[in-house]
Amino acid sequence: MVTKQFACKALDVPSDAARIVVLGKLSIGLFKLNDGYHALLNVCPHRGAALCEGPVCGTTRQTDKPEFVYERAGELVRCAWHGWEFDIRTGEFLVDPKIRTRRFEVSVEGDDIYIHV
């Protein structure tokens, strides 16, 4: 059963890093992106590091020319242990979307943010 739990005030979520909140036994990273708030389980599916405590970043993509481009700035979180990059909106590992961390629905009521766990 999913329950809506108060996470924090909107002003407590930085725009360049996750706000880590603990709800029961779950550590959750709450992110503010340009389309709203997103919440991911703060556990990396690779080896269990605190994924959401890694940097919010973009990624490099190879082009058909001998160069790389940096894109998606601010839409990814990079695990601090081995550098795997995850889409903050979906929780998916960029290299293999079948590997993902759990995501949670988020709702905003006034200045209060709730995570549905």
Ligand code: FES
């Ligand atoms: S534990 Fe996260 S990339 Fe290895």
